[in-house]
Amino acid sequence: MWELLRSGLAKTRQQLAAALQGVFGNRLYVDEAMFEELEEALIRADLGVGTAGSVVKAVKDRCAQDRIGDPALVLPVLQVELAARLTRAGGVLQLASRPAVLMIVGVNGSGKTTTVGKLAHRFRQEGRRVLLGATDTFRAAAIDQLEVWARRAGADLVKHAPGGDPAAVAFDAINAALARRVDVVILDTAGRMHTRSDLMQELSKVRRVVGKALPGAPHETLLVLDATTGQNALRQAEEFRAVTQLTGIALTKLDGTARGGVVVAIADQLGLPVKLVGVGERIDDLRDFDPEAFAAALFET
Numbered sequence: 001m002w003e004l005l006r007s008g009l010a011k012t013r014q015q016l017a018a019a020l021q022g023v024f025g026n027r028l029y030v031d032e033a034m035f036e037e038l039e040e041a042l043i044r045a046d047l048g049v050g051t052a053g054s055v056v057k058a059v060k061d062r063c064a065q066d067r068i069g070d071p072a073l074v075l076p077v078l079q080v081e082l083a084a085r086l087t088r089a090g091g092v093l094q095l096a097s098r099p100a101v102l103m104i105v106g107v108n109g110s111g112k113t114t115t116v117g118k119l120a121h122r123f124r125q126e127g128r129r130v131l132l133g134a135t136d137t138f139r140a141a142a143i144d145q146l147e148v149w150a151r152r153a154g155a156d157l158v159k160h161a162p163g164g165d166p167a168a169v170a171f172d173a174i175n176a177a178l179a180r181r182v183d184v185v186i187l188d189t190a191g192r193m194h195t196r197s198d199l200m201q202e203l204s205k206v207r208r209v210v211g212k213a214l215p216g217a218p219h220e221t222l223l224v225l226d227a228t229t230g231q232n233a234l235r236q237a238e239e240f241r242a243v244t245q246l247t248g249i250a251l252t253k254l255d256g257t258a259r260g261g262v263v264v265a266i267a268d269q270l271g272l273p274v275k276l277v278g279v280g281e282r283i284d285d286l287r288d289f290d291p292e293a294f295a296a297a298l299f300e301t
């Protein structure tokens with residue numbers, strides 16, 4: 001399990017290690033230029049300007065306070081500072097309700113359907129009854145894709161014909177779940193740009209209908225962000241959040257990118273918990289976000 005996270009973060013770790021070696025290696029003393037280089041390295045590692053600046057300031061303050069003059073001793077201070085920020089961003093899925101309803105949202109291609117499939121598999125492994133709602137009715141292929149995941153995971157599926165009303169699918173999915181005593185309902189929504197107000201209104205309608213079918217639902221509305229988009233993921237989150245309620249982030253495709261540092265920026269700037277991380281395309285390549293393990297995987301060699 002740890003190995004999967006470690007290998008998933010390999011690219012990010014290697015790039016970060018090389019950048020930090022450039023900053024701290026062969027350096028004789030701690031000075032202003034070192035902190036400037038550190039800030040640049042963190043920005044390049046996708047922490048973003050704001051977060052990189054505040055991390056470096058915290059490291060600098062700590063170094064001054066502890067009178068650290070040896071550059072080799074700054075790295076552990078940095079690690080502690082990054083880990084602290086990640087820890088603030090952890091959060092667990094709310095599954096206490098029966099059924100628990102999870103709505104999965106995000107821009108096109110971010111990894112929503114794959115995450116739904118992986119979650120379904122995981123819940124099934126835990127012995128829960130799972131039902132998937134094909135609320136992405138835009139393309140026939142989207143429904144077929146979800147059907148494949150449902151079969152692989154051993155989950156029920158509720159679908160309508162392509163082009164149907166997503167809210168009606170959500171309504172039927174929840175009623176089926178109530179009738180069949182399902183534990184978890186996962187709604188796979190269509191990819192949408194936050195700038196398309198018609199699609200955003202559709203999302204609000206689905207939410208409203210879900211809340212009518214089962215008061216208190218959805219219990220989770222997870223925004224799926226593609227880590228390979230780096231700082232853009234952060235912007236998507238800010239804009240999605242402005243138009244719909246979110247309860248957490250699922251960050252996908254960490255395995256394919258050196259931009260895993262974006263997690264620190266998300267943790268630092270959004271105030272939204274990262275709940276899941278995707279580290280591959282296979283059915284069990286999904287993990288709860290464990291801040292300590294993540295911080296360790298970022299640095300350990």
Ligand SMILES: Nc1nc2c(ncn2[C@@H]2O[C@H](COP(=O)(O)OP(=O)(O)OP(=O)(O)O)[C@@H](O)[C@H]2O)c(=O)[nH]1
Nearest residue numbers: 108109110111112113114191252253278279280281
């Ligand atoms: N490497 C890697 N690939 C992933 C991960 N998650 C999803 N993908 C891939 O990303 C691509 C898009 O995934 P989908 O799950 O179809 O994305 P989506 O958000 O449902 O897309 P739309 O419904 O079209 O908006 C697929 O090729 C997935 O295999 C991940 O954690 N790692």
Ligand SMILES: [Mg+2]
Nearest residue numbers: 112113136142
């Ligand atoms: Mg999809």
